[in-house]
Amino acid sequence: MPIVSRSTDPRISVIGTGYLGATHAVCMAELGFDVIGVDIDTRRVRRLSAGEVPFYEPGLEALLRKNLEAGRLTFTGSLAEAVERADVHFVCVGTPQRPDSGAADLRHVDAAVSGLITAGLGPDDLVVGKSTVPAGTATRLAARLAAGAPGAELAWNPEFLREGFAVDDTLRPDRLVFGVAPRGMAERRLRAVYAQMIGDDVPVVVTDLTTAELVKVAANAFLATKISFINAMAEVCEATGGDVVELAGALAHDARIGHRFLQAGIGFGGGCLPKDIRAFQAHADELGVGRALAFLGEVDAVNIRARARAVALTREVLGDSPANRTVGVLGAAFKPNSDDIRDSPALEVAEALRRAGAHVSVYDPAAVENGRACHPNLCFADSVVGAVAGAEVVLVLTEWHEFRELDPAVLRPHVARPVVIDGRGALDPHRWRAAGWTYRALGRPPR
Ligand code: UGA
Numbered sequence: 500m501p502i503v504s505r506s507t508d509p510r511i512s513v514i515g516t517g518y519l520g521a522t523h524a525v526c527m528a529e530l531g532f533d534v535i536g537v538d539i540d541t542r543r544v545r546r547l548s549a550g551e552v553p554f555y556e557p558g559l560e561a562l563l564r565k566n567l568e569a570g571r572l573t574f575t576g577s578l579a580e581a582v583e584r585a586d587v588h589f590v591c592v593g594t595p596q597r598p599d600s601g602a603a604d605l606r607h608v609d610a611a612v613s614g615l616i617t618a619g620l621g622p623d624d625l626v627v628g629k630s631t632v633p634a635g636t637a638t639r640l641a642a643r644l645a646a647g648a649p650g651a652e653l654a655w656n657p658e659f660l661r662e663g664f665a666v667d668d669t670l671r672p673d674r675l676v677f678g679v680a681p682r683g684m685a686e687r688r689l690r691a692v693y694a695q696m697i698g699d700d701v702p703v704v705v706t707d708l709t710t711a712e713l714v715k716v717a718a719n720a721f722l723a724t725k726i727s728f729i730n731a732m733a734e735v736c737e738a739t740g741g742d743v744v745e746l747a748g749a750l751a752h753d754a755r756i757g758h759r760f761l762q763a764g765i766g767f768g769g770g771c772l773p774k775d776i777r778a779f780q781a782h783a784d785e786l787g788v789g790r791a792l793a794f795l796g797e798v799d800a801v802n803i804r805a806r807a808r809a810v811a812l813t814r815e816v817l818g819d820s821p822a823n824r825t826v827g828v829l830g831a832a833f834k835p836n837s838d839d840i841r842d843s844p845a846l847e848v849a850e851a852l853r854r855a856g857a858h859v860s861v862y863d864p865a866a867v868e869n870g871r872a873c874h875p876n877l878c879f880a881d882s883v884v885g886a887v888a889g890a891e892v893v894l895v896l897t898e899w900h901e902f903r904e905l906d907p908a909v910l911r912p913h914v915a916r917p918v919v920i921d922g923r924g925a926l927d928p929h930r931w932r933a934a935g936w937t938y939r940a941l942g943r944p945p946r
């Protein structure tokens with residue numbers, strides 16, 4: 500991507516340097532802007548300043564280092580410094596699920612905006628929300644800005660990046676959504692920030708603040724629904740003897756349905772889809788339109804059942820209680836190319852089997868360290884062979900390339916019984932069966 504830096508360019512700050520913020524800050528610097536990333540976590544600021552990405556994201560660390568060296572990117576703990584050095588401030592802080600309900604916890608978003616105001620936001624400043632929030636949050640924050648920093652504007656520009664593809668999704672998004680107030684200058688300034696992408700024909704949707712907030716939660720609700728739809732079909736296949744993979748393949752020929760996000764298995768996890776559908780539902784309840792999103796409760800329930808079905812299938816293939824049986828688990832991250840274990844279906848299945856008395860050994864190419872820290876009772880191995888040694892059943896629960904490419908013939912002598920449960924539709928059943936394995940998967944007949 501060509502790098503341009505002119506004195507009239509927007510000067511950018513990014514508040515919150517988690518997954519979203521760190522990636523956004525690095526990518527904005529990569530586009531040629533001067534960027535300052537802000538975080539209250541001083542350790543994170545130190546690590547990012549030293550060129551170290553505190554999570555696993557392919558390609559991000561190289562770009563971080565490149566832009567630190569070019570002098571376009573700095574990190575700080577001080578909002579005052581951000582206000583002094585930048586005029587477009589992206590709010591990228593987390594909106595986790597509240598411990599007492601399904602609703603989103605907005606305290607970090609509120610604190611970021613209040614902090615910017617206290618730090619002396621001026622009339623030429625633009626605050627751009629990127630965090631996933633319930634509709635109406637932006638309008639409330641815009642009123643707070645109007646009172647606390649007259650002249651400063653607020654826009655909402657939701658982010659659609661996927662973990663594992665964060666850099667590519669940020670630099671080459673499917674679309675840009677600008678939620679702006681009428682008659683403001685925000686659209687012009689956002690167009691300046693994203694000029695290169697717009698020049699590369701990335702579509703721009705300009706809308707009001709509320710619709711922009713809704714686009715994000717609706718997109719995640721739709722994706723979650725698609726996954727739970729195919730997992731519901733897997734349940735029906737199990738009851739009827741059908742094959743969910745062949746069913747999904749046939750559905751996919753209809754261009755209106757398509758093939759993406761129709762991969763049956765142990766379902767969705769991570770820091771976004773599960774909490775976002777719950778927050779969306781909780782907000783609809785508050786608004787008195789709970790019935791409209793009641794189906795998301797079923798989407799959630801199908802998803803949680805997918806994990807339980809994987810445990811039940813393991814019990815079935817073991818033919819008895821898992822107590823004192825040896826189980827090898829391949830995968831801990833909620834998805835491949837990530838070390839994120841938040842609400843990981845893989846670890847939940849592994850934990851359930853451990854609680855049932857099995858000796859479970861887990862391997863993941865990137866998430867062992869995080870897994871150990873959060874699941875001290877699980878046993879972690881540092882290789883595939885280490886995890887499957889002596890296993891009576893092997894479960895593939897995250898579809899890493901390394902697992903897809905495994906040679907079943909090479910693995911066979913290491914296990915006590917050659918039985919594999921493919922929790923992600925990652926393996927070629929013909930290859931595994933030809934190598935003498937019993938291959939089982941959710942929604943697929945035993946054959
Ligand atoms: C998701 C959305 O895809 C992004 O567009 C959005 O920006 C992001 O949340 C967010 O809100 O920040 P992400 O959480 O990175 O991105 O993960 P996905 O790629 O959506 O996968 C979510 C889960 O669904 C994973 O556990 C994955 O294994 C599972 N999945 C995905 C399936 O079980 N089946 C499928 O067919 C696809």
